[in-house]
Amino acid sequence: MSSIPALLRDRVNATPDAEAYRTPSENGWTSLSWRETGDRVRELALGLAGLGAGPDTRVAILCSTRLEWVLADLAVLSTGAATTTIYPSNTAAESAFVINDSGSSIVIAENDDQVAKLRSVRDELPGVRTVVVVDGTAGDDGWVVRMDGLGGEGDYDAMVEAISEDDLATLIYTSGTTGRPKGVELTHDNWLFAAASVRELGVLSPADLHFLWLPLSHSFGKLLEVVMIDIGVPTAVDGRLDKIADNLGALKPTFMAAAPRIFEKIHNTVAANMRNEGGLKLRIFTWAKATGLRVARARQRGAGIPFTTRAEYKLADRLVFAKLRERFGGRIRFFISGAAPLSMEMAEFFDAAGLTILEGYGLTESSAGNFLNRPATVKFGTVGPPLPGTTVRIAEDGEILIGGRGVMRGYHGLPEESAEALEDGWLHTGDIGELDEQGRLRITDRKKELIKTSGGKYVAPTYLEGRIKAACPYLSHVFVHGDRRNYCTALVTLDMDVVRPWAEAQGLPADAGALREHPRVLQEVQTAIDQVNATLATYETVKKFAVLPADFTVETGELTASLKIRRKVVEEHHGKVLDGFYAD
Structure with a gap:
């Protein structure tokens, strides 16, 4: 096997009428067979090739997790180009950096909001020839065109045959917890190897149903995309976080990552x-x-x-x-x-x-x-x-x-x-x-996130954070601090979806501002911390904590797109609170 598009072609030939994808629709869910998937990828690939996508070019995708992301990715790869992934939550400046650093000449944007983001920095995107919008309006200036309006002619199979396993397939910019993003170069062979490794385990089969909501801009989601093609597992795709619980009940999947x-x-x-x-x-x-x-x-x-x-x-x-x-x-x-x-x-x-x-x-x-x-x-x-x-x-x-x-x-x-x-x-x-x-x-x-107290003791913060969150169901995030300090402290945020019903049942105020200072809430947090502290060495224990007025989010930069805490950013945003823990 030489490429991901060749893998898709083999899957279409092997099981053309089997279900490939399931996507939300007005009447529930609509299915797409592998044959239909192959046809849509072929049509889109020829359209993108007509815009200039091909070997040694990059096409960026600025879109949330949905079927069109998968089809666009497979189409880009079929032209011989490589996909540059951009998180839909990225700011205009962050998006411009990834587009320019990768040398992407075409951007596939989800909707008018994402197009507006790109237009706001258009002067900074001299290399972008065309923006293809999935759900949105074509521009009068020709810079923005609709995906469903693309058309093209050419030899699709010849394009696929020309792709080598060593060709660049994906540029994924690591969001990281610190530092400037770096573009990770992953080849077709990288992905094919990873997918084959999962297949060899024998834990999945075409009889399974995979529910995919993870960001396809992230390597974990991208791996799952290729694995399912390799094994022939049908995938229900819907990246809306607020629909995860409902979708699980409706779809009845056999596994989810x-x-x-x-x-x-x-x-x-x-x-x-x-x-x-x-x-x-x-x-x-x-x-x-x-x-x-x-x-x-x-x-x-x-x-x-x-x-x-x-x-x-x-x-x-x-x-x-x-x-x-x-x-x-x-199931x-x-x-x-x-x-x-x-x-x-x-x-x-x-x-x-x-x-x-x-x-x-x-x-x-x-x-x-x-x-x-x-x-x-x-x-x-x-x-x-x-x-x-x-x-x-x-x-x-x-x-x-x-x-x-x-x-x-x-x-x-x-x-x-x-x-x-x-x-x-x-x-x-x-x-x-x-x-x-x-x-x-x-x-x-x-390695770079271990806390070393001023007493020379090493503390693993993520271990403590996980245990404290498990001990108190009302918490959304916990941030343990103490590097070069004489003891450990913590910042915590409330999960309002969980804490509000409890607060209302207890006759407490239901807004976050009042709850974060309420004695009952502070006692719940303290009890959880005391419970965890009782199992720790003295130098690991959390001595003080504060409940922050707002949760950490991707938008504020305090979380990566994969929901990991950006420790440096949190320390910068809440430095005064942290310093206050040690004022005495």
């Missing part, structure tokens, strides 16, 4: 609802959760489960867990978690509920997928063993080094940074970890 924040949100919503109900329902939920955790932990130890516990768990499942599974459609075989660390509390809760999460690990620089827990041998706290073909080494300082065909060819236009990242033929991940006796990888923290 997500960032840990989504699982935290689900857990916290369920836990908060039970607290609000109180009485018998809360007592049953608390008992069921405790019973489920005993079973989940016993399974992890490989220990036998007593008959009485099995009987209790069966009742807990009928009263609580089965209802939770039904909310997700009742989930497993979830996949990536992009950030999954806390032990989340892993145990979902496993107890019969909704096992397979945690995985990979970088944009290594085509997103390198490690994954297997369904039959899940080990919480690890990201599993390497995928077939991926090699791993732990450096003397604990840094994880990755090798294999999935590793990028370099950073776009940055030879020195590329050489540093790929020193000695290994990708230096910047993450710290260790391998257990079964070859499973455990991530302990980011």
Whole structure:
């Protein structure tokens, strides 16, 4: 196999009438077969070629996750061009940087709002010849044209045959938690290797239904796109975050990938609802959760489960867990978690509920997928063993080094940074970890994000943040601080979707400004922190905290598009609060 378009062509030939994609419509969902997908990609590719897309060119996609993103990407690749991905939440200036740095000459924009963003910086985009809008208005000046109006002629198969496995397929700009974005160059072979590695695991089949909402601008979402073509798994595509819960119930998928924040949100919503109900329902939920955790932990130890516990768990499942599974459609075989660390509390809760999460690990620089827990041998706290073909080494300082065909060819236009990242033929991940006796990888923290207190002790902030969020369902984000300080402190934000119903039930004010200072809310947070502190070494404990007036968001720059905290930005935005913790 030489390219992603060749992979698509083989899939169309192998299963032309099988379902490929499902997309929201006025009457529910509309399906597209592989044959129909191939026809639409062919038509769009010829249209883009007529605009100048082809070998050694780049086409940027500025669009949310939807079917048209997938079709556009496959069409761009079919011309021999490479796709540059841009997060739809990026500002006009951020978008201009990616477009110019990548040398993109065509931009595919989702709607008039995204076009307006581009028009506001048009003078800074001298290399952009055409903007193709998916849902929007063509411009009178000819700079903006509609996607459905594209037409072209040519030899599609000849274009596909001319693509080499070593040709550039994707430029993904790492949002990163610090520093200026760098364009990661990933070839067709990088993606084909990563997809084949997942196929070799044998955990997915065409009988599955994949629900995709992840940003396709992110490497995780892009990997899933290629994997599903390789295996022939139908995918329901809808990137609207507020529709995830409804879509799970309506679609009844067999698996879904997500960032840990989504699982935290689900857990916290369920836990908060039970607290609000109180009485018998809360007592049953608390008992069921405790019973489920005993079973989940016993399974992890490989220990036998007593008959009485099995009987209790069966009742807990009928009263609580089965209802939770039904909310997700009742067919989930497993979830996949990536992009950030999954806390032990989340892993145990979902496993107890019969909704096992397979945690995985990979970088944009290594085509997103390198490690994954297997369904039959899940080990919480690890990201599993390497995928077939991926090699791993732990450096003397604990840094994880990755090798294999999935590793990028370099950073776009940055030879020195590329050489540093790929020193000695290994990708230096910047993450710290260790391998257990079964070859499973455990991530302990980011090499550059470990906190070193003024007493010389190292603290892993993301570990503490995950545990505190799990202990208090009303929290959206937790930021642990303490580098070069004499103790650790925390900034927390409220999840208003979860805390507001509780506040109203308790007769408390329902607006965020009043709640963040209310004694009941502060006590809930303090209780959670005390609960976590009780299990930590003294130097790791959080001594003080503050509830911020607003949540961290992608728009404010405090979160990356994959919902990881940008630590430097948070420290800059809330420096006065952090400094105040240590004023005495």
